[in-house]
Amino acid sequence: MTQVTETSTTPGAADRTPRRSAKPHGQWKVDGTAPLNHNEEFKQQDNGLNVRERIEKTYAREGFDSIPSDDLHGRFRWWGLYTQRKPGIDGGKTATLEPHELEDRYFMLRVRIDGGALTAEQLRVIGGISTEFGRDSADITDRQNIQLHWIRVEDVPEIWRRLESVGLSTTEACGDVPRVILGSPVAGIAADEIIDPTPVIRQIAQRYIGDPELANLPRKFKTAITGHPSQDVVHEINDISLVGVVHPELGPGYDLWVGGGLSTSARLADRLGAYVSEERAAEVWLGVVQIFRDYGYRRLRNKARMKYLLNDWGPERFRTVLEEEYLGYLLPDGPPPAPPTRPGDHVGVHPQKDGGYYIGAAPVVGRMSGTRLTALAELMERHGSTRLRATPHQKIVVLDVARDQIEAVAAGLAELGLDSAPSVFRRSTIACTGLEFCKLAIVDTKDTAAWTIARLEDRLADVADRMPDRLSLHINGCPNSCARIQTADIGLKGQLLPDANGGQTPGFQVHLGGGLASSDRETAGLGRTVRGLKVTADGLVDYVERLIRRYDDERDQGETFAYWAHRADEESLR
Template sequence: MSTADLPIGTRLRGRDELRFVRPYRRLGRLNEVERAKLARHPYEAIAAVVERYAAEGPEAIAGVPGEVERLKWAGIYPQRQGGNAFMVRVKVPGGRLRAEQAVELGLLAEAFAQGPEDHPVFGNAYADLTTRQDVQLHWVRIEDVPRLWRRLDAVGLTTVQACGDSARNVLCCPLAGADPEEVVDALPVAVAISDFFTGNRAYANLPRKFKMSVTGCREDCVRAEINDIALWPARSVAGELGFNLLVGGGLSDGERMAQDVDVFVAPGDAVEVCRAIAQLYGELGNREHRGLARMRYLVEELGPEGFRAELAARTSLRLAPAGEALTRRFRGDHVGIHPDRRPGRLLVGLCVPVGRLRGRELAEAGRLAAAYGDGTVRLGADQNLVLAGVPEERLEDLLAEPLLARCTPFPGPFSRGVVACTGTEFCRFAVVETKARALDLAQWLDEQCGPAVAELAEEVGPIRVHLSGCSASCAQPQIADVGLRGTAAHLGDQLVEGVDVGLGGTLGPRAGFVDWVDGGLPAQDLPEALARLVRLFLAERRPGEALWAWARRQPPARLRETLRAPDREEVRP
């Protein structure tokens, strides 16, 4: 079977690969993954799923060197359990699902994401919403992938390049086109960028993952500063509305805030600018040391002026200077009831704690979008979702729907702000369990401290607690009020699951990463430790001060002392 015989959602464009100059001159110094990609283009693994692996099983995958890595371009990862258990990630450009797409994803979860037994907290057959507006299905068998692809293709969805060293899902404000205060509707731009890169062989093999966001809203809800490329709203010197360009943001072990390179991008030029940056990164990015291969290291090496010059050399566009930045604050979510720009309509933001929905719940969200709203389910970068275009007179009926009893627009402040990655339940890199732990933690804190925090909701907002199972930062702990990173900890003579605790992260005008104030805190001590911290914050905060701002004023030693139980001997891993 040729790639032309694949479903449309997995068809691949272009046979000539872009000849990135720098890495291919020094073949002897390429890292192992680069050698695997050079020996066999990752798109060949996509075709092989249909041609061979679905029939022969996971053993056939293991028999091809480097194939597990290449399958990431198909959106497929092996689960921690090994064997015939895979995670499949579905791209949702701009976070926008049509109602029928949401219904089909829910049905796919029910059909293909059945684990061997029910999870004690979440049950079975569920879908995870991610911080990149993707949907992840677990426990998928390799023989079921071609059928899953065909059904995704029928509703216009794909898994191609949801993972791997390529352009990942393109983020956009979930309220695009419905936000009364947005500068420009950026969804068409985000979709155009996604369409250009998805399935494009010439730009598929980059040094590492390549993350982009584009938004016309003024509240930075898609976290511009931590993307490789970010387009956020601006007004040019000539008065045109469009975007300023930021580059080189990211988290993991070497977090960096994206830098302004003094470029204004008109909406019609966005695809070309992103293409030229991908070419720049492909040619100059580090393919020798994988730990230093993310674009942020290249931006740091070149500096803003040098990067701008290299970009100008790779496009026929005349790069205009940056305009007036129009972002005014960082908004972590869109949970709650808000006005839609369309008269008489409302935006209903639903809290999906830790981003996990059963398949039937996701399908039900699609049904509600069609029955009450504008027919769209909008995924946020906070693992929540929004129903848009709800008539005011139908709000009470919508609120009475059973799904909204669990996915409520009126959650407690900790349930609203909790974010968690996959953790040891499925991920081979995680060192602690995350989803159930984060959910339990948020619900317990809502009981203990929620009422006091809720009284100050307008000033304090939700308390954003992000739990990542390892240092890869999939839950983005560095930008949270409270960032938690999985590690090992000592409890007496026992080695137990623990967390590093960071405080004071946020984005927007006062962007800054957390300060890691404590390391190796046993996870069992975490609820009481955070309750002590929140109570101290509530007692000492200044008017209008959020937790992240209060934490920045405190000496790290004091914060660490607050977190550590006073009646237990301090131990470090």
Template sequence: MTSQVSAGQLGVEKPEKAEKPAKPPARPRKSQGQWLIDGTTPLNHPEEVKADDPGLAVKQRVIEQYATAGFDAITPDDLAPRLKWCGIYTQRRQDLGGELTGQLSDAELQDKYFMMRVRFDGGIATPEQFRTVGEISQEFARSTADFTDRQNIQLHWIEIENVPEIWNRLDSVGLSTLLGCGDVPRVILGSPVAGIAADELIDATPAIRRIQHELLPREEFHNLPRKFKSAISGNPRQDITHEIQDLAFIGVNHPEHGPGFDVYVGGGLSTNPMIAQRLGVWVPLEQVPDVWAGVVRIFRDYGYRRLRNRARLKFLVADWGIEKFREVLENDYLHTKLIDGPAAPPAPRYRDHLGVHPQKDGKFYVGVKPTVGHTTGEQLVAIANVADQFGITRIRTTVDKELLFLDVAAEDVTRLQEALTDIGLFAHPSEFRRGIVSCTGLEFCKLAHVTTKSRAIELVDDLEERLGDLDVPLKISLNGCPNSCARTQIADIGLKGQTVTDADGNRVEGFQVHLGGAIGLNPDFGRKLRGHKVTSVELGDYVYRLVNKYKQQRTDGEQFRDWVLRAEEADLQ
């Protein structure tokens, strides 16, 4: 071992010790707008608006003023953001192309019509509710209606003058648009077969209902840094996309305590995608609402409010780490320790509920799909009529934009499927139709660059005509902008809309390509083909070529995303 020898021991004159330069004073920490650290003084205009007047206060102004005075009477801060708290916001002008997105302000892009979002917490619906929404669609929304991947129904072309009447009709059947948008807890996702599936671990419906009726109305949850997405399912299919939620509870069996929930926090997509992390706890059914409220309060008190693009729970979880997040939740919000719990095993098979499945009571549920969730007011009424014809009183919506008809007698299954096929709902769709997802796109969205929904329908028709079907699942996502409402990063083929340059140098609608994303077994955001863009005109040929390459090169049992991750770049172009 070499010993340390000083300069003095070597007879060398020791130089005078130079004075260390004084350390510059540490720069003060920049405020992130975290209420419990930085105080509640607003740091931007959206926060000022929320501090000035609660979002839901605008509801009464709609009823008493705007419905009479009309669109031009709505004050700018009520128009955006407060009306979002009521589940409505302006849609895009029809005469403005995607090349103007990001070039014009929101006020310049918006029309005098609204999108309206009707909540279906847990996906729970009745034929009477569908009939009412269908009639509203026909009378007030130019017969538009779309099922969303958050189990809601969205209407378009809504005029402010008709909103109070629409609210009254929805209220008469137990539906609401309140808290459908805005910086609030959005609709609570739930298993569409809660309480009836033969393979269910635990029915989460009581927890969803308690959150919906007891917690959501509280004003303390109506001013969050931004939106908050949560989901609860006790089904082993894990049918709520828990990996990309701010907060999710999925069913798991504890070796000592029995059925309960595994908890995930901090998931989300958009421009900074993150997979949710396990808290490492087991939560019993009766404690779910308390844990839900505790996590929302952490987000309210510690979430970043200064910059809107960082005002999501996932950024706080990433910065804190899961251990600190659990510690703060237990010590400061729940005031009790949570039980350590096992991870729920992954669900590698289909998570959707298409087809015919047994219920625990001996009856069956039937799952069908409208292509990309697109429907009309007339079709909603027809759905209600078919349900009435077969004595069905319970319908469910799903995160895959399906519809489920519960409590079907064995002798009625085939006839029900035939009746649903007659109105455009497919019980046995091709894998292309089964796995296609799109956002609203340029037709109505002010953030979009490209048309998506009609293009997705055309793409499915084209692939079925040219390829027939596929023998493995294939998720295709068309998104109009980078925000990933259609879950681009977790699709087998993710298509992110943007303006691109074609071979002739023209600026046209197109897509950036993202391949091999997945949730479930080995969740991952897949492979982005940097610099590879496809024009909308080329889209059908590109997907056809890509699927054919997969069919030619795959090994036995190889899924599409596994082939993508090993394929040569040229084969993916």
């Protein structure tokens, strides 16, 4: 039997006697539960999950004007609902108008899809909801959800009824709760899988999503679980991640990571050095969430994420608290994940362990429509597939394709604008919602990205055969990094720049050479910024073309863009 060893701790790490600071952080186990701001007040006054009854019985009947502010701008999030941006308000007014002046009377509705797993039937239902209630809108997000827009509160009960009739929901798709569980898009089917995370994802979702005891966290809590060697769930930037490993004595299980997150203060997660078996994974997950609930910072909302707690505690103390206060047992030490064997976006045709194939395809930055989702469901069923996965890279993966159906399915996907052999630019570009719908955005993202991809494909056709498989371009409409700009080869943070006429024009601050260990362990880390390096939206294509040509000219044999970007002089990056 393997000896279970206790993690070494730094001096004083085990001394966790609560101490009050001069200015409390709002940690429940240290400072008590008295709310220190209005956000904490409304959560204590009424659990966010309770708003569903009011939506169904009151607001859907009496309309938008009947919704009080704490429900509209707060508790609605617990059921995947945000008011969307009113059309026609430019980015220069984002910071000057009040929220009620920015918002429309329509909602973004986020369908929660743990592990990104969908059936053709579920896809058809979402497509039908989009075309009937959402003006044919649908986006695949980089959290494996599908977002719809133009939703009226009057239609929400019927939308819930349809979703729940096929096993889907919007429960805790947003809010200060455990949000969607990122899962390997090829869970249970990949021929080279280390461990299938499906049972753990299902157990967590069934036991804990919608649990009132976990529905008042300091802020959102993000989970990622994978058993695939490509490490395909961007585990380094989640609050908790379980990454498949093989322990030399205990066999396949998970390596535990905590405390990652981006936004305006980026931090990569810490490995705790702990091995987690499949049997214990759900209770370890619960322990980590409870630590965040009980010790997370609540006084200032911009500090109310797990990463700030890890930054202060460190991984050794966190592991000790987890084991001694929440689990009641020590976790074995375990090995780190092996370097990834291939890209984790799963684009292309790949063998399944059962003899079938899966096909990963790229829409343009996740932009779909209800009509296309319905057509995709029909395409799948015509060729004998009933299962689909969304990916954390705004892609889709069709499962269970027979060998003799590969060409037909790939051709059908292409007709729907889903390319299974995309250019490096289409494959590796992601974009957030942007100015079109988001109240926080400053610049457009989706249309800017589509326009940029098309022109780069044309202008750089002469060097396409020398480009790497991945060269990530991430476009974000504001500083909050929903599109993970700090971890991209080329990350673009939306902002307004001065123009030649004394006014302002949409543009971007440029981050270069970011990456995760799951894409390139040698250059894993947050992107480099060059002082004053900004580009207008109109000049974006020219800049990216110039940058890639310089990379092509200056790089060493086999050198990645990220590695080159970190060693290049500043002039080469301008």
